[in-house]
Amino acid sequence: MQVPGPFEYERATTVDHAIGLLERLGSTARLVAGGHSLLPMMKLRLANFDYLIDINDLHAELGHIVIENDQVRIGAMTRHRELLESDELARVFPIFRDAERVIADPVVRNRGTLGGSLCQADPSEDLSAVCTTLNASCVIRGSAGTRTVSMEDFHRGPYETAVGDGEMLLEVRFPIKPNGSSAYEKVERRAGDWAVTSAGAAVWLNDDGTVADARVGLAAVGPNTTGIPAISAAMAGLPPSEELYDRAAAIARDACEPATDQRGSADYKRHLAGELTRRTLRRAVQRIGG
Numbered sequence: 001m002q003v004p005g006p007f008e009y010e011r012a013t014t015v016d017h018a019i020g021l022l023e024r025l026g027s028t029a030r031l032v033a034g035g036h037s038l039l040p041m042m043k044l045r046l047a048n049f050d051y052l053i054d055i056n057d058l059h060a061e062l063g064h065i066v067i068e069n070d071q072v073r074i075g076a077m078t079r080h081r082e083l084l085e086s087d088e089l090a091r092v093f094p095i096f097r098d099a100e101r102v103i104a105d106p107v108v109r110n111r112g113t114l115g116g117s118l119c120q121a122d123p124s125e126d127l128s129a130v131c132t133t134l135n136a137s138c139v140i141r142g143s144a145g146t147r148t149v150s151m152e153d154f155h156r157g158p159y160e161t162a163v164g165d166g167e168m169l170l171e172v173r174f175p176i177k178p179n180g181s182s183a184y185e186k187v188e189r190r191a192g193d194w195a196v197t198s199a200g201a202a203v204w205l206n207d208d209g210t211v212a213d214a215r216v217g218l219a220a221v222g223p224n225t226t227g228i229p230a231i232s233a234a235m236a237g238l239p240p241s242e243e244l245y246d247r248a249a250a251i252a253r254d255a256c257e258p259a260t261d262q263r264g265s266a267d268y269k270r271h272l273a274g275e276l277t278r279r280t281l282r283r284a285v286q287r288i289g290g
């Protein structure tokens, strides 16, 4: 069935208006941002809601990319296309442009948002892996106030987040640390498809060239896009080398929990998790200072 069930529709005019509507309408209501995940689910009757609260008019309030000295702040309504096209963002975090180049197609990228991607909490979502890689934190607001949640705590499981009833995601914040860079790679069956497996990596170096910190985020190889702390621990304090990338690749292969499906076998995805970890770590290091 490609037609959603009947629902009421209202356009929120401010963040407070949206939160007020969410509180009043409760669990029968959902926010709609780009609609590229929610509406297909409603059309297939995998999700049914009595009310949709459209937050597209909040783009002026929540559609920002702000680069500060020590952090980047990106509003929840920032669209894939804006993340792809921002030269300033690509300069600080090239991983965003790498990832956005391989997310869906222009139609989806023109409408889909950072907030919708994170709140959908699909384990294959590329931006969730990017945010995990960059150790992002999520700013959530409800009528009781605003709170900040780390990416580790934001995703509670597939399709489940820390955003509670009557709350919405406002902004995602990314710490900037010196002498670092990042990269993203994805294997997909055809252009614009969801990942068979993808990996993001970010590396920061000390003045003596050893690794100060290294983070890896994987997508589509487990129930959640959590980071892999064992990779950070294994690389810290050592100079980057092919042997070190091999070690990180082995950790990534062991840490993931892929399932066999129409996109590939669990073994193939596990192999990809290792190979993409190796490649993105190597590329992130090559980009430092470049």
Ligand SMILES: Cc1cc2nc3c(=O)[nH]c(=O)nc-3n(C[C@H](O)[C@H](O)[C@H](O)COP(=O)(O)OP(=O)(O)OC[C@H]3O[C@@H](n4cnc5c(N)ncnc54)[C@H](O)[C@@H]3O)c2cc1C
Residues within 6 Å of the ligand: 030, 031, 032, 033, 034, 035, 036, 037, 038, 039, 040, 076, 077, 102, 103, 104, 105, 108, 111, 112, 113, 114, 115, 116, 117, 119, 120, 124, 125, 126, 127, 163, 167, 168, 169, 170, 192, 193, 194, 195
């Ligand atoms: C054909 C196609 C191909 C795609 N390919 C890829 C791909 O390769 N990689 C990839 O990562 N993604 C892919 N996507 C998904 C795409 O990136 C979506 O845009 C994204 O998943 C959801 O963003 P949205 O703004 O459309 O969210 P919506 O569909 O509007 O919302 C998704 C969920 O998030 C909630 N929500 C939205 N904003 C907020 C907020 N601010 N606070 C709280 N809750 C909120 C909604 O209530 C809903 O539950 C694809 C989608 C399509 C249709």
